[in-house]
Every structure is written in structure tokens, then in C-alpha cells.
Amino acid sequence: MGHGKKKYMDKIILSPNTLNLFLECPKCFWSGQVKGIHRPKTVFPSLPGGMDSVLKKYFDVFRARKSLPPEIEGKVIGRLLDDEALLGEWRNNRRGIRWYDKDLDAELMGALDDCLVDGEYFIPVDYKTRGWNAKSDSHSYYQNQLNIYTLLLEKNGYPHRSFAYLVFYSPKEVLGGGKFLFNVEPRKVEVEPARAEKIFQAAVKTIRSPQPKAHSTCEFCSWGSI
Numbered sequence: 001m002g003h004g005k006k007k008y009m010d011k012i013i014l015s016p017n018t019l020n021l022f023l024e025c026p027k028c029f030w031s032g033q034v035k036g037i038h039r040p041k042t043v044f045p046s047l048p049g050g051m052d053s054v055l056k057k058y059f060d061v062f063r064a065r066k067s068l069p070p071e072i073e074g075k076v077i078g079r080l081l082d083d084e085a086l087l088g089e090w091r092n093n094r095r096g097i098r099w100y101d102k103d104l105d106a107e108l109m110g111a112l113d114d115c116l117v118d119g120e121y122f123i124p125v126d127y128k129t130r131g132w133n134a135k136s137d138s139h140s141y142y143q144n145q146l147n148i149y150t151l152l153l154e155k156n157g158y159p160h161r162s163f164a165y166l167v168f169y170s171p172k173e174v175l176g177g178g179k180f181l182f183n184v185e186p187r188k189v190e191v192e193p194a195r196a197e198k199i200f201q202a203a204v205k206t207i208r209s210p211q212p213k214a215h216s217t218c219e220f221c222s223w224g225s226i
Contacts, residue, residue, distance in 0.1 A: 079117055091111055097156060099151070123163065126142065126166055132170055
């Protein structure tokens with residue numbers, strides 16, 4: 001097709017995490033995708049991952065009851081997706097929901113936490129665990145991720161409402177017996193799948209281009225050039 005192949009991997013598969021890195025620093029993104037030289041790994045707390053797993057099981061209890069968790073009842077539109085096999089595939093970090101762009105010869109994938117259904121429309125849901133209550137702009141940090149999820153639904157033939165939900169969980173207090181209470185805030189976020197597609201296209205083009213210049217504010221680039 002005239003695009004050539006990557007030096008590091010023959011097949012281009014990008015995700016919300018890799019596209020977030022592309023937006024943050026094209027050079028670090030290019031180095032990882034083309035040369036296999038990735039940023040040094042940092043210590044990452046295991047609590048968010050554990051909370052994510054627990055929340056999925058919690059939501060699944062209400063899915064089986066064909067209801068919503070009481071803390072979001074009346075605060076979100078739709079019902080929980082009841083196709084457990086489909087949701088299980090979408091949640092799988094190795095499979096997820098995928099779209100192969102034939103023109104780009106590249107694939108985009110993402111793993112959803114959950115999904116609401118309103119009539120024929122599908123609404124992505126992502127759980128976020130924080131150490132404190134969400135701020136007015138907290139959702140902006142996840143905009144690209146939600147744009148991608150909606151694009152993936154769209155490309156797979158699932159109509160959407162042009163918005164998604166973030167459900168923020170932050171600790172409120174500790175009760176006896178080691179029980180925790182959480183503040184829960186569902187937040188509706190308008191999405192732009194077309195923007196996600198443009199970012200995907202730009203990222204693939206970058207992979208097939210010469211190494212970008214170091215980003216002026218990237219500490220990893222600065223450290224690597226010492």
C-alpha cells in the first residue's frame with residue numbers, strides 16, 4: 001500500500017494510552033512505537049487497578065438484577081448493557097473493542113469499563129478512583145480516552161449519544177470493620193469521535209515519518225539528551 005512497515009513492529013495497534021503519549025510528546029511516542037525504546041517505568045499504585053476490578057464486579061451484580069447501582073440511579077441516562085459476553089470482550093485488555101482502518105493499515109483498540117444503553121444508543125462508562133473529590137475540570141484529563149471509546153463504538157456500527165460518563169469514586173470516611181465510604185459523582189462528558197480519528201491518523205503518520213523533534217516541555221526528552 002506504499003506505507004512501508006514499522007521498524008519495531010510489523011503491525012500498528014494503538015490505544016488510548018499510546019495516543020495520550022502521542023499528544024504529550026510525539027518523540028517519546030515515536031521512540032516507543034518505532035524503536036522499541038520506551039520511557040522508564042515508574043512506580044504505579046496497585047489500588048486503582050484493584051478498585052477497578054471490584055467496581056466491575058459490583059456493577060455486574062446490578063446488571064444481573066437489571067437495575068442501576070443506587071448511587072447513580074437517576075443521575076445517568078440508560079440501563080447497564082446486559083450482553084455479558086459482549087461486555088466481557090470489550091473489557092478484555094488484550095481484546096477490547098477494535099477498529100481496523102484499511103486506508104491507514106493500522107488498528108485502534110480500547111477496553112471499556114462499562115456501557116449504558118438508551119434505546120438503540122450505546123454510552124461508554126469509565127470508572128475513576130481519586131484521592132479527593134473531582135474538580136470542575138477533572139473530566140478534561142480523560143477527554144481523549146472517551147473520544148476514542150465513542151469512535152470505536154461508531155466504527156463498529158453501534159450508534160451513540162455523543163456523550164459518555166465518568167463515574168468518580170473518592171474516599172469519604174472509614175467505618176468500623178475496615179469498611180470505607182466513597183463519594184460518588186457520575187459526570188456526563190460531551191465527546192468528539194471525529195477528533196479522536198484525526199489524532200489516530202496523525203499518530204500513524206508520525207510512526208511512518210522521521211523521528212520528531214524533542215518536545216520542549218518533556219522531561220524525558222531533556223533527560224535523554226543530557
